Amino acid sequence: MDWDEFAGWSKEIADWGARYHKTLRSRPVRAQTKPGEIAVQLPKSPPNHPEEMATILQDFDAIIMPGMTHWQHPRFFAYFPANATPPSMLAEQLVNTVAAQCMLWQTSPAATEVEAVMVDWLRQALGLPDGISGVIQDSASSATLSAVLTMRERATGFTGNRTGLSGRGQLRVYCSDQVHTSIDRACWVAGIGQDNLVKIPGTGPLFGMDAAHLDAAIREDLAAGHTPAGIIAITGGTGVGGTDDLAPILEVARAYDLYTHLDAAWAGAAMICPEFRDRFWRGVEGFDSIVFNPHKWLGAQFDCSVQFLRNPTFQRNTLKIEPEYLKTSGHKVTNYSEWTIPLGRRFRALKLWFLIRSYGLEGLQARIRNHVTWAEELAEQIRALDGFEIATEPMLSLFSFRCPGDDATQQRLVDAINDDGRVYLTQGAFEGRKIIRVQVGQFDTAREDVMMVRTVVEEVWQAVK
Numbered sequence: 001m002d003w004d005e006f007a008g009w010s011k012e013i014a015d016w017g018a019r020y021h022k023t024l025r026s027r028p029v030r031a032q033t034k035p036g037e038i039a040v041q042l043p044k045s046p047p048n049h050p051e052e053m054a055t056i057l058q059d060f061d062a063i064i065m066p067g068m069t070h071w072q073h074p075r076f077f078a079y080f081p082a083n084a085t086p087p088s089m090l091a092e093q094l095v096n097t098v099a100a101q102c103m104l105w106q107t108s109p110a111a112t113e114v115e116a117v118m119v120d121w122l123r124q125a126l127g128l129p130d131g132i133s134g135v136i137q138d139s140a141s142s143a144t145l146s147a148v149l150t151m152r153e154r155a156t157g158f159t160g161n162r163t164g165l166s167g168r169g170q171l172r173v174y175c176s177d178q179v180h181t182s183i184d185r186a187c188w189v190a191g192i193g194q195d196n197l198v199k200i201p202g203t204g205p206l207f208g209m210d211a212a213h214l215d216a217a218i219r220e221d222l223a224a225g226h227t228p229a230g231i232i233a234i235t236g237g238t239g240v241g242g243t244d245d246l247a248p249i250l251e252v253a254r255a256y257d258l259y260t261h262l263d264a265a266w267a268g269a270a271m272i273c274p275e276f277r278d279r280f281w282r283g284v285e286g287f288d289s290i291v292f293n294p295h296k297w298l299g300a301q302f303d304c305s306v307q308f309l310r311n312p313t314f315q316r317n318t319l320k321i322e323p324e325y326l327k328t329s330g331h332k333v334t335n336y337s338e339w340t341i342p343l344g345r346r347f348r349a350l351k352l353w354f355l356i357r358s359y360g361l362e363g364l365q366a367r368i369r370n371h372v373t374w375a376e377e378l379a380e381q382i383r384a385l386d387g388f389e390i391a392t393e394p395m396l397s398l399f400s401f402r403c404p405g406d407d408a409t410q411q412r413l414v415d416a417i418n419d420d421g422r423v424y425l426t427q428g429a430f431e432g433r434k435i436i437r438v439q440v441g442q443f444d445t446a447r448e449d450v451m452m453v454r455t456v457v458e459e460v461w462q463a464v465k
């Protein structure tokens with residue numbers, strides 16, 4: 001393919017994209033596909049001869065699109081959102097076209113310098129104090145793993161990487177029982193082990209861990225000869241939005257000199273609104289590491305996860321490795337690959353630059369505030385349905401409900417709602433019971449889209465009950 005043909009197809013795909021997004025509301029949100037249905041339509045072996053792009057694109061429409069779940073659909077209320085705003089998509093097109101691998105400052109100085117400035121723009125947008133720096137990662141899972149590895153190294157005097165963990169006794173990490181599974185997996189692969197991830201029950205209206213309970217667990221571990229390594233707090237857990245009270249947890253961390261990480265992967269975006277910071281984020285500035293995903297609620301196309309660090313030296317001392325071929329002599333520059341596990345890096349900061357400039361903080365705040373208001377309104381409407389209960393109250397724009405009946409009935413209702421296709425919800429578990437989750441956060445969702453959930457729930461329930 002030559003570059004003129006490339007330009008022609010790019011324009012076709014741009015037009016296709018506009019048509020796709022303008023007709024999204026008429027499509028079922030969740031793919032209405034059976035397992036294996038897509039794979040069976042592809043040849044079993046790769047072609048020996050070149051094929052025309054026109055043919056490939058026809059097949060894309062005919063075979064691939066029916067098997068897609070529409071994450072940018074305004075009535076996507078499942079999981080958490082993965083918003084791709086048009087400006088961030090345009091930035092990604094440019095990044096994909098220039099296709100630089102930005103591991104070091106010198107392998108694309110602009111990528112490193114824009115990244116530093118975007119992290120600082122977001123620091124200010126979230127009301128974090130001057131002096132906190134950070135890095136953009138692919139996902140919150142990677143940022144959390146980096147933080148847990150840093151906990152491990154700090155607790156072993158930065159010798160774990162060299163000597164391994166055998167014969168050292170048990171390193172312990174603490175969190176609430178509301179955390180995302182990325183915390184468990186970080187502890188698995190960091191060599192801490194699931195049994196050494198101590199989960200404190202979440203209690204109170206926000207299901208946060210109790211600081212006194214945390215303190216007691218640490219004291220018990222010290223008495224048993226274990227080595228506490230760090231504490232992981234959460235703002236906006238995946239299940240029901242479990243949120244820790246940060247300041248008392250930090251006090252415990254200081255008392256035992258423990259490294260702290262905060263997972264705000266989803267809810268962090270809402271903290272661009274000062275009123276939510278007052279409610280959920282008091283004390284946040286004391287955390288050593290904070291992760292949030294602009295690729296969820298904020299509108300930066302997946303993937304884009306920002307990890308703020310109070311003192312990046314700890315993480316750099318954990319992850320930096322510098323063979324001869326990576327040395328960059330002379331300049332005093334930041335090489336972000338020293339802050340993360342993968343060496344290779346995409347230019348993720350560009351989409352933040354496009355996004356934040358296109359909407360301004362006000363535009364982004366207005367959307368998040370609407371989502372929270374509409375989620376609260378919808379929760380009231382579902383509470384009013386005969387026999388329905390709100391299982392967990394809205395935390396920002398996330399709540400859960402139950403229909404009358406047992407767990408199997410909840411699942412039948414959720415499956416029937418998603419087969420209907422007008423909206424997309426997912427199930428969860430809370431206090432041993434199945435719940436139906438609703439989160440409002442798709443960038444283009446309108447109030448009518450959100451209220452459609454009540455209509456669909458009511459109609460589908462009549463057929464299922």
Ligand SMILES: *Cc1c(COP(=O)(O)O)cnc(C)c1O
Pocket residue numbers: 080138139140141142180182235236237238263264265266267293305
């Ligand atoms: C989405 C989410 C994660 C995982 O994020 P990835 O970027 O997919 O790794 C972790 N924690 C919370 C609270 C989340 O909402």
